[in-house]
Amino acid sequence: MKYLIAATEPNLEARVHKRFGHADYYLVVDADTLEFTWFEGLSQDQPHHDFLRFLDPQIGAVITGNIGPNAFQDIQQLSLKVYSCIGLTVKEAIEKVKGGKISSLSASTMKQSIHTARQSGREKPR
Numbered sequence: 001m002k003y004l005i006a007a008t009e010p011n012l013e014a015r016v017h018k019r020f021g022h023a024d025y026y027l028v029v030d031a032d033t034l035e036f037t038w039f040e041g042l043s044q045d046q047p048h049h050d051f052l053r054f055l056d057p058q059i060g061a062v063i064t065g066n067i068g069p070n071a072f073q074d075i076q077q078l079s080l081k082v083y084s085c086i087g088l089t090v091k092e093a094i095e096k097v098k099g100g101k102i103s104s105l106s107a108s109t110m111k112q113s114i115h116t117a118r119q120s121g122r123e124k125p126r
Helices: 068-079 089-097 115-119
Strands: 003-008 025-030 036-040 059-064 080-083
Touching: 025 089, 036 068, 059 089, 068 080
Parallel strands: 003 059, 059 080
Antiparallel strands: 003 025, 025 036
């Protein structure tokens, strides 16, 4: 199985990115061999996560820090599991998810996307 992972750098020692939709990088990692390919993330101003651009039929799960309701729903429609692995490296997250030490999410970790918050004027300062 492969994982789609939101990351801060394009390598296995990078941290899992705290936000799925606008991660700096996305890695598609084979959980058994740890071979991976990576893609640059989207800018903060792009209105949609657009993760479909790097989906592979072998991807069975998504690993990220937090995830908004729109991205979570899109991922669930593809029957993929989502795991929140805040504070871990990509490699640590893979090991914990693969080993069953982290449960998949049943709902998004955020109430709204950052774009919805911006439009409503409720975005918290960075």
